[in-house]
Amino acid sequence: MATGELVSQSPDTEEPGYGVAITATGRRSVAKMYEPATPSGPFTPQQLARLDEALTFASRETGLDFSIYLGELGSDSREAAEKLHDSVDNPGNAVLVAVSPGERLIEIVTGGVAFQRLPDRGAKLAAASMVASFKEGDLVGGLVNALRMLADQAGPAPKH
Numbered sequence: 001m002a003t004g005e006l007v008s009q010s011p012d013t014e015e016p017g018y019g020v021a022i023t024a025t026g027r028r029s030v031a032k033m034y035e036p037a038t039p040s041g042p043f044t045p046q047q048l049a050r051l052d053e054a055l056t057f058a059s060r061e062t063g064l065d066f067s068i069y070l071g072e073l074g075s076d077s078r079e080a081a082e083k084l085h086d087s088v089d090n091p092g093n094a095v096l097v098a099v100s101p102g103e104r105l106i107e108i109v110t111g112g113v114a115f116q117r118l119p120d121r122g123a124k125l126a127a128a129s130m131v132a133s134f135k136e137g138d139l140v141g142g143l144v145n146a147l148r149m150l151a152d153q154a155g156p157a158p159k160h
Contacts, residue, residue, distance in 0.1 A: 042070070047140045054147040063157025064114050065090055066150070068143060069098040073105055081107035095154075097146060099130070101139065106130055114154070122153030 019031040043051070051068065058066045067088060073080040081098040088094045092111040095118060099106050108123040126146040133142030 043140065050140055050144055054144040058147045058151035061156060062117070062151050062154040063093075064117070064154055065094040066147060067094065067096050068147075069096060071100060073098060073100045073103060073107065077103070077105045077107055081109050085109040085111070095150060097126075097130075097143065097150075099139075099143070101134065108150075117154040118150060119153075122150060125153070126150050 021029045021031075023029060041048075055066050055068065058064070065088060069081070069084050077098075077100065081096060084098060085091055085094060085096040088096070090111075092113045094109075094111045095114050096109045097106075098109065106127045108127060110118050110123065126149040129149055130142040130146045133139075133145060
């Protein structure tokens with residue numbers, strides 16, 4: 001049921017403005033333009049789409065569960081990143097890339113299964129690549145390239 005304000009004049013006495021209709025019962029129905037809320041995060045919708053595509057591709061190609069955390073990690077960044085990693089559905093098969101731009105920290109955490117396919121050397125190369133991109137101000141590019149490098153290092157998903 002629509003609601004509106006009751007108009008005291010008859011509908012024929014005044015011309016309703018743009019987006020306004022006066023119903024037969026004398027109610028005024030006003031249409032308002034919908035303004036979607038602008039994202040409040042650090043990324044544009046296009047950047048989020050790039051990150052989502054890179055995460056999806058890395059996970060599909062390798063069979064590992066990749067995720068990204070962007071935010072503060074605190075004084076013990078490794079412990080905080082490991083807690084985040086442990087909170088995912090299947091931590092043994094997961095790879096977490098945790099980045100704290102404000103603290104200038106990067107942590108890459110791999111689960112037991114993921115570590116067999118993605119040794120520390122591969123994670124260090126991806127971290128070095130991120131640092132280079134971040135220095136140029138390209139946060140999304142650094143994350144996307146790191147995900148590609150990690151996926152390449154891990155190789156294709158094993159066939160069962």
